[in-house]
Amino acid sequence: MDNDVLSPAEPRAAARDTAPDHAWWRSAVIYQVYVRSFADGDGDGTGDLAGVRARLPYLAQLGVDALWFNPWYPSPMADGGYDVADYRGIHPMFGTLEEAEALISEALALGIRTIVDIVPNHVSDRHPWFQAALAAGPGSPERERFWFHPGGGEHGELAPTDWVSSFQGSTWTRTVDPDGTPGDWYLHLFTPEQPDLNWNHPDVRAEHEDVLRFWFDRGVAGVRIDSAALPVKDEALPMLPEEPAPGQHPHVDRDEIHDIYRAWRAIADSYDEPRVLVGEVWLEDAARFARYLRPDEMHTAFNFDFMTQPWDAAAMRRSIARTLAEHAPVGAPATWVLSNHDITRPVTRYGREDTGFAFDRKRFGTPTDLALGTRRARAAALLTAALPGCLYLYQGDELGLPEAELPRDVIEDPMHFRSGGVDPGRDGCRVPLPWSDHGASLGFGGDDAAEPWLPQPAAFAPLAVERQAADASSMLALYRAALRLRREDDGLRDGVLAWLDAPGDVIAFRRGASFASVTNLGGAPVALPAHTEVLLASAPLAGGMLPPDSTAWLTVEPAGEESA
Ligand code: GLC
Numbered sequence: 001m002d003n004d005v006l007s008p009a010e011p012r013a014a015a016r017d018t019a020p021d022h023a024w025w026r027s028a029v030i031y032q033v034y035v036r037s038f039a040d041g042d043g044d045g046t047g048d049l050a051g052v053r054a055r056l057p058y059l060a061q062l063g064v065d066a067l068w069f070n071p072w073y074p075s076p077m078a079d080g081g082y083d084v085a086d087y088r089g090i091h092p093m094f095g096t097l098e099e100a101e102a103l104i105s106e107a108l109a110l111g112i113r114t115i116v117d118i119v120p121n122h123v124s125d126r127h128p129w130f131q132a133a134l135a136a137g138p139g140s141p142e143r144e145r146f147w148f149h150p151g152g153g154e155h156g157e158l159a160p161t162d163w164v165s166s167f168q169g170s171t172w173t174r175t176v177d178p179d180g181t182p183g184d185w186y187l188h189l190f191t192p193e194q195p196d197l198n199w200n201h202p203d204v205r206a207e208h209e210d211v212l213r214f215w216f217d218r219g220v221a222g223v224r225i226d227s228a229a230l231p232v233k234d235e236a237l238p239m240l241p242e243e244p245a246p247g248q249h250p251h252v253d254r255d256e257i258h259d260i261y262r263a264w265r266a267i268a269d270s271y272d273e274p275r276v277l278v279g280e281v282w283l284e285d286a287a288r289f290a291r292y293l294r295p296d297e298m299h300t301a302f303n304f305d306f307m308t309q310p311w312d313a314a315a316m317r318r319s320i321a322r323t324l325a326e327h328a329p330v331g332a333p334a335t336w337v338l339s340n341h342d343i344t345r346p347v348t349r350y351g352r353e354d355t356g357f358a359f360d361r362k363r364f365g366t367p368t369d370l371a372l373g374t375r376r377a378r379a380a381a382l383l384t385a386a387l388p389g390c391l392y393l394y395q396g397d398e399l400g401l402p403e404a405e406l407p408r409d410v411i412e413d414p415m416h417f418r419s420g421g422v423d424p425g426r427d428g429c430r431v432p433l434p435w436s437d438h439g440a441s442l443g444f445g446g447d448d449a450a451e452p453w454l455p456q457p458a459a460f461a462p463l464a465v466e467r468q469a470a471d472a473s474s475m476l477a478l479y480r481a482a483l484r485l486r487r488e489d490d491g492l493r494d495g496v497l498a499w500l501d502a503p504g505d506v507i508a509f510r511r512g513a514s515f516a517s518v519t520n521l522g523g524a525p526v527a528l529p530a531h532t533e534v535l536l537a538s539a540p541l542a543g544g545m546l547p548p549d550s551t552a553w554l555t556v557e558p559a560g561e562e563s564a
Contacts (some may be wrong), residue, residue, distance in 0.1 A: 017271075025222065025299050025390065026165040026333040027493035028065035028484055030115065032394045034341050035072050035094050036080070036453065037432040039442065043449035047432060049095035051444075053103050055435075056110055058465065062398060062476075063483030065153055066113040068224050068278070070341055070371045076126050078193035079255075080341070082226060083124035087211040104219045113221035119210050120195040120260075121227040131194050137177060138184050142522065145201050145306045147187035148175070149237060159183055161395035162239050167191055167418040168226075168243035187228055189251060191414045191521060199231045199260065209561065212267050212277045214273075222268070222276030227263075228292065228301070229281050232257040246288055253288055261297040261356070272506070278302070278335075286326040293332035300390055303554035309341065311376055313505045313521040320387060324497060327389075333494040334389035338380055339397055345429050348403035350376035359415075364405065374400050376477055378538035379519050383507065385482045388494050393479070396433055399468060400475035403428040404457045412454075431456055434464040479535050485553065491515050498559065500529055514558050519551040532555045 041050025043480045049072070059067065062096050071081035079089065085338020089548035090100050102115045109151035129145050136142035146259055152158035166189055170495030177183035187196045189548060192255075193393035197204045212223060234250040241248065247255045249260060262276065279301035283289045286305075292298050306319045323334045338346045339471040343357055349516035352366055377400055385391055406427055408416075432452040436443030441452040442464055486492045491512010502508035505522025508529065514533075525545035528534075531554035534541065546552050 005104060014328050022274060024065060024113070027279075027390060029063065029111075029208045029385075029393060029486070030062040030066045030068050031059060031062070032068045032248050032340060034070050035394055035429055036070075037444075038395055039433065039435065040445035040449055040452070043445040045094075045450035046093050047442070047444070047446065047451050048092065048093065049099040051102050053099070053106055056103075056107055058110070059107075059112040062201065062480055063487060064112060064393065066115055066221060067093055068109060069117060069391075070116040071117045071119060071226075074202055075124055076193065077412070078124065078191055079444075080426075081120055083122070083126075083191070083194045084119050085124040085126045087118075087207075088214050097135060101218055105554075108219065114219070115204060115222045115224055115276070116215050117226055118208070118215075118218050118228040119225040120189060120197070120199075120209065121230045122188060125193045125195055134175060137180065143184075145198055145234065145238075146195050147198055148184045149187070149481040151185050156184075158180065160187075161237050161250070163187075163189075165189060165191075165418070166242075167415050169418050171196075171293055187233070191412075191418070195440065196230065196233070197338070199233075199257075200235065205260065205263070209267060212264060213386060214266070216271055216275045219274070219301045221273075222278060222299070224278045224280065225264075225298070227324075228261075228279035228298075229257065229283055231260065232312045246285060253285075258294075258297060261292065262300065265296050267415075273412055276300075286322060288325045290330050290332075293327065293330045294430065295331060298332075300333060300335050302337050302340075302392070306384075307337045308357045311350050311521060313472060313507050313519075315478045316383075316521070317499075317507050320497075324388065334387070335392060336384040336387050336389060337392040338377070338384060338428065339394045340392070341394065341430055342426050343394075343429065345401055345403040346377040346380060346397060347400050349373065350380065360423075362425075364424050364475070368402070370402050372549065373402070374475070375539060377474060379521075379549055381475075381479060381550040382482055382536065382553060383535070384510075385516060386515070386551075386553065387488050389495050389512070390494075391486075394429075396429075396431075396480040399433070399463045399465065401431075401433075401463055404454070404460075406431070406433045406454060410454060425453055430454065431460070435461040437461040437464040438465045478536070478538060482553075485535055489515055502529075510556065510559060514555050516554045516556045517551060518546060518554065520546045520548055523548050528552060528554065529556065 035059050036047045036242045038047045039055045041048050057262030072090055072094050073084045074086040074091050075081045075083050090097050133142040133146055149160040150156050159170050165171045170187050172185040173185055174185045189196055232254040238250050268399040271405040277298040279292050279298045280290050292301055303323055309315045309319045328333045348368050351369040389407040411425055411427050413425030413427045428460040431454045434442035439447050441449050443453050470477035500508035506520050506526055508518040510516045525547050528546055533555035535553040537552040539547050552564050
């Protein structure tokens with residue numbers, strides 16, 4: 001395999017070096033593609049790889065460096081594809097492996113790398129290993145790849161532990177033996193359709209290492225590692241301790257997990273252009289989080305600390321400082337994430353009374369001021385694009401799409417069902433994109449396309465790509481301009497941030513030689529620091545003042561005494 005396949009053929013800006021850039025991931029803009037809802041090439045109502053291929057020019061024009069695809073593998077879709085039945089294939093509703101290979105190389109020809117989603121914690125209950133385990137019965141070697149265990153109580157009727165699923169409810173489901181009698185239980189940290197793998201088993205390790213090579217050999221530049229702090233379990237299967245010490249939780253962030261990622265890093269590093277590991281690591285303890293980013297482990301991990309902050313200058317500034325401080329000792333770049341396919345859209349989140357994010361606080365009918373949320377999301381877009389490190393952009397956020405409040409009968413997300421219907425779940429941020437302001441699926445499919453798999457709210461039509469592309473004041477125009485400026489200024493990569501003195505409600509910092517970003521989160525306009533030029537602003541300046549809930553990017557006199 002020719003490793004040079006990873007070097008973009010044509011850098012999109014003259015300022016970019018033509019040599020393969022092995023450090024691209026330190027300051028990349030990575031666009032998250034939720035294939036099912038991005039673009040529907042065959043008009044059947046479901047997004048697909050043909051749709052993505054047709055829209056690659058849009059992504060190149062937006063100015064992104066890489067695409068991260070949510071799982072595109074064959075799957076019964078019990079959890080939006082995070083229940084993988086075959087890690088080496090493409091779901092037939094999305095296309096074929098040949099199409100995926102074509103997509104990877106076509107994207108690269110436009111200077112865009114590809115990241116695929118790897119799901120190591122669990123497989124689908126339809127995966128051949130789990131089917132074989134069920135068929136082989138208790139005590140069989142096939143069952144050792146999972147966590148099968150007899151129940152407690154007189155007849156084995158009690159779940160082996162009191163662990164709580166990330167989707168609520170128990171983490172155990174009882175099986176029925178081949179002879180029809182109730183049998184052992186199996187562990188699933190998510191839904192019963194997602195049995196957890198036993199990472200102490202050599203087959204599990206070997207299989208995932210082989211899957212990594214499979215995708216790396218097809219030219220993908222990296223992997224996003226799903227639920228990356230969860231795969232290793234305490235073999236003793238203890239009850240949940242009240243306050244587990246770091247590393248002592250029975251199924252979160254166990255110390256042994258790092259061996260897995262060291263082995264993966266060695267594989268990633270064995271390619272001429274090293275591949276990149278990005279972790280989905282939800283951990284509150286900053287020091288424990290940073291351990292995943294040591295030089296021989298992952299390259300980066302999602303920064304959920306910043307994403308979950310409320311719209312509050314002090315909280316956000318603290319989070320930025322904490323993030324940079326926690327990454328520095330391990331030499332890893334930070335990442336900046338405003339949302340993803342699990343999170344309420346920023347426009348909606350920032351338009352609510354509770355502007356932070358917590359899974360357990362989602363409710364139907366939460367009052368939302370979308371105009372306010374949109375102003376803030378625009379400000380947040382510029383704020384995050386100016387911070388040092390990698391920027392993630394979830395599809396549709398560049399259009400300022402709101403979270404859709406879907407009718408209950410169309411919701412598919414298991415989070416909704418496992419909450420007893422209380423939590424609307426995550427489908428509201430997974431609604432098919434509007435490409436045009438008219439037609440059956442707003443340009444998601446062609447003119448005669450089937451209804452999209454989730455209904456698009458009326459509010460999506462004016463936010464369509466076609467409309468925003470023609471409007472210099474649109475969210476799309478703002479993102480395009482921001483990503484172009486970010487690309488042109490080397491000072492906006494992974495480097496030093498120097499705080500500027502600013503009122504409490506304002507977040508202001510310098511980057512590079514002469515760039516400054518100022519965000520006003522307060523209720524009154526504020527004066528801008530001395531500058532020679534306003535490069536970009538998320539809202540019109542009023543008499544030179546920065547209005548509430550907005551960000552301005554400035555050219556300032558070359559740096560003075562500030563320090564990081
Ligand atoms: C991750 C994914 C989420 C999925 C879960 C289980 O958190 O982002 O969508 O439901 O893992 O795989």
